[in-house]
Amino acid sequence: xxxxxxxxxxxxxxxxxxxxxxxxxxxxxxxxxxxxxxxxxxxxxxxxxxxxxxxxxxxxxxxxxxxxxxxxxxxxxxxxxxxxxxxxxxxxxxxxxxxxxxxxxxxxxxxxxxxxxxxxxxxxxxx
Numbered sequence: 001x002x003x004x005x006x007x008x009x010x011x012x013x014x015x016x017x018x019x020x021x022x023x024x025x026x027x028x029x030x031x032x033x034x035x036x037x038x039x040x041x042x043x044x045x046x047x048x049x050x051x052x053x054x055x056x057x058x059x060x061x062x063x064x065x066x067x068x069x070x071x072x073x074x075x076x077x078x079x080x081x082x083x084x085x086x087x088x089x090x091x092x093x094x095x096x097x098x099x100x101x102x103x104x105x106x107x108x109x110x111x112x113x114x115x116x117x118x119x120x121x122x123x124x125x126x127x
Contacts, residue, residue: 091115
């Protein structure tokens with residue numbers, strides 16, 4: 001399985017349960033691992049056969065800039081579903097971190113995995 005990764009992507013959104021967090025955008029750090037639906041790009045060297053990680057990053061930023069999430073768990077699930085559905089990925093791992101949310105702590109967050117990491121190969125059946 002081929003996996004594209006995006007590390008330490010900074011995004012800005014409204015997140016949190018406290019009143020101030022509902023009005024003041026915060027910067028989050030995302031780490032993504034995205035399984036590719038196929039390995040065509042390895043052979044074709046054609047961007048049309050690849051997952052364009054710049055488009056993934058921009059799409060996520062656009063979606064997150066439009067809403068508010070109370071929990072990092074909900075935000076991570078939302079991102080995972082975007083990647084599975086909009087980018088046809090069979091599996092994704094999403095890590096979301098709030099930076100300096102707790103005194104004396106660099107970051108806190110969650111990692112989730114969705115989809116099938118090792119899909120069963122399709123075998124031709126010859127009757």
